Amino acid sequence: MFATYVHDLSPVLIRFTDAIQLRWYGLAYLGAFLVGAWLLNVLAKRKLWVLPPGAAGDFIAAAAIFGVFIGGRLGYMLWYHTREHGWDWLSEDPLMVFKVWEGGMASHGGILGLVIFTWVYAKKKNVSWRGLGDGLCVVSPLGLFFGRMANFINGELYGRTTEGVAWAVKFPRALVEQPKAEGLNLESALMAAEGASKELSTKWSQQIPPDRIAFEQMLEVQRHEPAVSKAIEPFLLPRHPSQLYEGLLEGIALFAILWFVRTRFPKAPAGVLTGLFFIFYALFRIFAEQFREPDSKMVGMMTSGQFLSLFMIIAGAAFVVSGKLLPTKNRMTSAPEA
Numbered sequence: 001m002f003a004t005y006v007h008d009l010s011p012v013l014i015r016f017t018d019a020i021q022l023r024w025y026g027l028a029y030l031g032a033f034l035v036g037a038w039l040l041n042v043l044a045k046r047k048l049w050v051l052p053p054g055a056a057g058d059f060i061a062a063a064a065i066f067g068v069f070i071g072g073r074l075g076y077m078l079w080y081h082t083r084e085h086g087w088d089w090l091s092e093d094p095l096m097v098f099k100v101w102e103g104g105m106a107s108h109g110g111i112l113g114l115v116i117f118t119w120v121y122a123k124k125k126n127v128s129w130r131g132l133g134d135g136l137c138v139v140s141p142l143g144l145f146f147g148r149m150a151n152f153i154n155g156e157l158y159g160r161t162t163e164g165v166a167w168a169v170k171f172p173r174a175l176v177e178q179p180k181a182e183g184l185n186l187e188s189a190l191m192a193a194e195g196a197s198k199e200l201s202t203k204w205s206q207q208i209p210p211d212r213i214a215f216e217q218m219l220e221v222q223r224h225e226p227a228v229s230k231a232i233e234p235f236l237l238p239r240h241p242s243q244l245y246e247g248l249l250e251g252i253a254l255f256a257i258l259w260f261v262r263t264r265f266p267k268a269p270a271g272v273l274t275g276l277f278f279i280f281y282a283l284f285r286i287f288a289e290q291f292r293e294p295d296s297k298m299v300g301m302m303t304s305g306q307f308l309s310l311f312m313i314i315a316g317a318a319f320v321v322s323g324k325l326l327p328t329k330n331r332m333t334s335a336p337e338a
Contacts, residue, residue, distance in 0.1 A: 004238045006170045006229040008222055011154040028150035029068075032143030033060050039139045048266055049135035050127040062121065063136065067114035068143075073097060075109010080296045080304065107144065108308045111281075114140075130271035130323065137277035138258045144281075145251025152243035159240025159291045168238030172222065175235065176215050178293065186215065189235040193218045196231035242292035249284035271323030278316030282309035 014022040040056035043049040051059060077097050081089065081104060089096050118136060122129035151157045158171040175186050190208045194200045199221050208214060222228040257280060258273055289303045299307040 004168050004170055004233075006233050006236065007155045007172060008226075008229050009153045009155065010223045011150075024153045025147075025150040028146035029064070029143075032146045033064050035142050035146075036060050036136075036139040039142075040135050043135055043138065043262065046263075048262055050131040051125070051135070059121065063114060063117055067117035068110045069105075071113015071116070072105040072107065072110035075106035075112060076104040079109070079308075080104070080106060083297050083304075107147075108305075108312070111278075111312070128270050130274060130319065134262070134270060134273035137274045138255075138262050140277065141251050141255035141258065141281075145247045145255070148243045148247030148251060152241060152247070157243055157295060158293055159242030159245075160293050161237045162240050162291075163238065165238075165240065167241065169241045170233060170236035170238055172219060172232060172236065174237070174239070175232075176212060185235060189232045190214055190218060192231040192235065193222065193228045196227040197221050197225050199225070200228070239293070240291040242288060245291055246285070246288045249288055250281055254280050254284060269323035269327050271319040271326075275316040275319030275321075275323065278312045278319065282312035282316065285309045 011023050011025065012021045013024055013027060016022075037056045037060040040049060040051075040060065041053055044051055044053040044056060074097065077089070114136060115133070118133045119129050122132045125132075155171050155173050158169070158174065162168050175189055187208065194204055194208055200218060203217060204214065218228065218232075222232070254277070258277060261268060261276065262273060286306045286309050289305045292303070292305070294303045296304040298304075
């Protein structure tokens with residue numbers, strides 16, 4: 001048996017000031033865009049993409065803004081946030097839709113945003129929309145991988161409780177996010193943490209407020225004091241590190257499949273790779289959601305992620321069929337679709 005790891009990683013890589021910080025999540029996005037641009041340029045040089053070499057950088061930058069960020073944020077606000085809290089935010093704080101730094105991005109929304117963006121971009125550049133999307137879909141899984149690794153470092157979007165895996169992780173955020181599911185006691189955990197840390201004892205002056213502020217203070221100390229992790233460990237239940245499962249499936253495995261098809265079957269009809277991305281992403285997501293703690297209301301017997309993935313399978317099948325029935329002429333040149 002392995003000792004269960006109590007998550008103590010910091011979401012901040014470098015802290016310049018309280019307001020200026022380099023976070024792993026932002027670094028994950030940056031890494032995804034840089035690697036994506038590099039790989040698209042590799043495909044372009046091998047004439048496996050519709051845009052010429054050197055065009056990938058501008059394309060990725062525009063895709064990041066108009067596809068990933070806008071689509072991902074709108075998807076989160078319109079689906080996840082609204083289903084949990086209603087539509088009051090539209091009248092009370094409509095600018096919330098721009099507050100990405102407060103958290104909340106939806107991968108399904110980002111994918112839909114990229115679909116719309118590539119359609120507009122293809123029309124502007126007079127290239128095959130499906131061919132343009134094929135290249136993006138080949139490199140996108142690596143961005144998903146970086147994002148899931150950042151989720152794990154942040155200790156968010158964790159898995160369901162388990163007693164059967166030696167690599168289970170205890171995530172402190174469950175103290176405030178899943179108290180009913182686990183029967184956890186935040187105040188007792190904070191008292192235990194205070195007893196294990198002189199820094200917390202001084203900060204709280206023996207009066208522990210069982211609220212989110214005290215919890216965040218405890219997390220900051222726990223990341224550099226192992227004694228605090230040991231003290232709160234009994235109040236946490238072991239969970240699947242589902243972020244790692246999703247990163248390996250939706251990221252590494254999906255990238256390997258699409259890169260293999262792209263490089264080994266260069267004459268595959270335009271749209272087939274996009275369809276394969278949609279289908280395999282959806283299947284991997286549906287499978288991985290069995291181990292992930294639902295972060296939104298269930299849709300019948302399915303999680304929100306599983307429910308939305310069903311539409312991706314339908315869309316993926318449509319792309320594959322359209323690629324077979326409506327082939328694009330001169331696929332690797334700047335020519336419009338037939």
